[in-house]
Amino acid sequence: MIECSSITKSYTTGGEETQVLKGVSFSIKSGEFVAIMGPSGSGKSTLMHILGALDTPTSGSYILDGKDVSKLNDDELADIRKEKIGFVFQAFNLLPRATVLRNVALPLVYAEMPKPEREKKAKTALLHAGLDESRFYHLSNQLSGGQMQRVAIARALVNDPAIILADEPTGNLDTKTGEIVLKTFQELNSQGRTIILITHEHDVASHAKRIIHIKDGNILSDETNHHQIILN
Amino acid sequence: MRTSDLLEETLSAVTANKTRSGLTMLGIVIGIASVIALVAIGAGAQNSIAANIQALGANLLTISPGAQRTFGSTVSSGQGSAQSLTAGDADAIAKNISGIKYVSPETSGRYQIVAKGNNTNTSVLGVKPVYLPVHNLSVESGSFFADSQVTNYAKVAVIGPTVRDDLFGENAENVVGQTITIKGVPFTVIGITLTKGGTGFNNPDNNIYIPLTTAQRYFIGNENLGTISVQAENAEVMTQVQTDATALLMQRHKIAEGGTADFRILNQSDIVSTASSVTGVLTQLLAAVAGISLVVGGIGIMNMMLTTVTERTREIGLRKAIGARSKNINAQFLAEAVLLTFFGGAIGVFLGWLISFIVSYFNIVAASVSLNSILLAFSVSAGVGIIFGYYPARKAARMSPIEALRYE
Structure with a gap:
């Protein structure tokens, strides 16, 4: 599913070059639930951007679902995001003043899907994400944090992506609600979804079946989370 | 992105902040309304002046005596003082010159x-x-x-x-x-x-x-x-009749070619066209002033669009993250600007028409709104939207999705 080999990423600021990723290699198979963990400044966000086709690596290759994503231009990257990737952000990033249903159906607008079909898919995704049907026509800014994140998860699911990338999805939620959201990810994973969770919290990462530790642009460790495997 | 979806997105964005959209539109409304109304009033004034002149008789040449001048002196009395026109002159004109209806x-x-x-x-x-x-x-x-x-x-x-x-x-x-x-x-x-x-x-x-x-x-x-008073058969022959009448009277009054005529001929179409050109220039001047307010309205649109783009940076980031291409973002913001100016233009046309109607109703001037000025106003307002929406839309489209998502 995902093949990363010797990925580096450098930024030049003020004439000084800083290497954020220093040759990262790993692969993720379909159906895995992986947490990428590291403190801030470790390069995990940069790695998330590359995995999410928001950015391209300086060198190395990234093959997603059989396609080399590392050399694509902006429009091709947009198409990859449209077809293969579902994002869940820390700040939810829902459109305020738009209904839940419209928010979830938004990725399909760019896929040029007709409206009735869009709404049908959006409803299915919302049910999968565990949001109650009575809230489908509420405006997104009338929801609680936990409900908002479920809407965001439904939006990530709606285009049936190859991977779901969740960037600190519990960062804006209290522990209890965060736990429910993480459970949702586990359920989705048990249905066969590939999920990559980016976090700096060990408690959050422990919900995944595999944890990749990153520090200073290198992979520190990459190990199976036996605890979760046993639970399953 | 489908056109219907683009319209829906645009409409919901514009209606999301009604007060701001309305105020921004007001600039265009005032600009377009004043262009329409002023051009209509100008055209009305032009028509009424031409009609007033025509009411004195259509296709008219007026021959009047020139200045009295004593032989061997350079002293002239005023125009019309000469006793130079006779009934014989009138008969000769009627008899010898073609293209005349009545004398x-x-x-x-x-x-x-x-x-x-x-x-x-x-x-x-x-x-x-x-x-x-x-x-x-x-x-x-x-x-x-x-x-x-x-x-x-x-x-x-x-x-x-x-x-x-x-x-x-x-x-x-x-x-x-x-x-x-x-x-x-x-x-x-x-x-x-x-x-x-x-x-x-x-x-x-x-x-x-x-x-x-x-x-x-x-x-x-x-x-x-x-x-x-000589009435020509139609407007086309007036110049010819004037030339012929001048030649005939010069000959009858025994004035050598190049000499000073003791009569003068006033061509009504000259008066009409002079009056029309004066009011025409005034109309253009008024339209230009109104046009300036349209440009000011356009700057208002650009100002609001730039604010909107900044405010909605995270939304732009999100749209890009879920697969919107730059051209989708560009189209969306450009469509918002054009929609504002288009609605503004439509309201402005109606308001301009209303002003023209009121002015006509109270008999101030019979203002006439032409289809041309409506079409022009519409295309100008759409043009204003495109011109002043272009820069903010391009700014939005060029945002990096990573930067935009991070924007606080």
Whole structure:
């Protein structure tokens, strides 16, 4: 599913070059639930951007679902995001003043899907994400944090992506609600979804079946989370 | 992205902040409304001036005597003082020049008129019956005098409605058959002309018409004419008729080529076109001023769009993250700007039309809204939207999705 080999990423600021990723290699198979963990400044966000086709690596290759994503231009990257990737952000990033249903159906607008079909898919995704049907026509800014994140998860699911990338999805939620959201990810994973969770919290990462530790642009460790495997 | 979806997205974005969208649109509304209204009022003024001139008679050439000049002297009296035009001139023009419909020889003077103890002072015109068609004049009650009465020096008069009001009282009846005295000479009133409305200093409603010969015998004292009005068959031949008449009169008055003519010919179409060009320039000036307000409105649109783009940076980041291409973002923000100006334009056209209607309704000017100015206003407002929406939309489209998602 995902093949990363010797990925580096450098930024030049003020004439000084800083290497954020220093040759990262790993692969993720379909159906895995992986947490990428590291403190801030470790390069995990940069790695998330590359995995999410928001950015391209300086060198190395990234093959997603059989396609080399590392050399694509902006429009091709947009198409990859449209077809293969579902994002869940820390700040939810829902459109305020738009209904839940419209928010979830938004990725399909760019896929040029007709409206009735869009709404049908959006409803299915919302049910999968565990949001109650009575809230489908509420405006997104009338929801609680936990409900908002479920809407965001439904939006990530709606285009049936190859991977779901969740960037600190519990960062804006209290522990209890965060736990429910993480459970949702586990359920989705048990249905066969590939999920990559980016976090700096060990408690959050422990919900995944595999944890990749990153520090200073290198992979520190990459190990199976036996605890979760046993639970399953 | 489908067009219907683009429209839906745009509409919901514009209606999300109604007050701001409305205020921004107001600039365009005022700009377009003032362009439409001012052009309509200008066109109305132009039409009414042309109509007023035409009301004095269509395709008219007015020949009047030139300045009196003594032989061997360079001293000139004023224009019209020469006693140079005769009935022979009028006949010669009618006989020798082609393209002429009517020739109307005329004299005029101001005299004291008395009737039943009332008196007034007004213009008395000595004319022939041909005066009526030449000057678009018609008789309301009674009748105009006939050619035979001109030949017989008949002492009959046709009076204008203003003269009737002055002498016999407002809308007095049974005026026909009464006697009035002009400069002491008694005349029988045989008709009253139809009201034409004031057309400036030469108000036909305040005239008295008597047979030409009678005027010459009792008031002028000679056979000379004050003016000869020549009506051409159509507007196209007017210049030719003017040239021919000039040549003929030069020859009849024995003036060598290149000499100073003792008459002058006024071409009505020259007056109309001069008046039209003056009002035309004024209209353009007004439209230009209104156009400036349209540009100011456009800057308002750009200002609001730039604010919107900054405010919605995270939304732009999200849209890009879920697969929107740059051109989708560009189209969305450009469509918002164009939608604002388009609605603004539509309201502006309606408002402009309303102003024109009110101005016409209260008889200030018969403003006429042309389809052209509406089409122009619409395309200009859409153009303003594209021009002033382009930069903010491009700014939005060029945002990096990573930076945009991080924006606080």
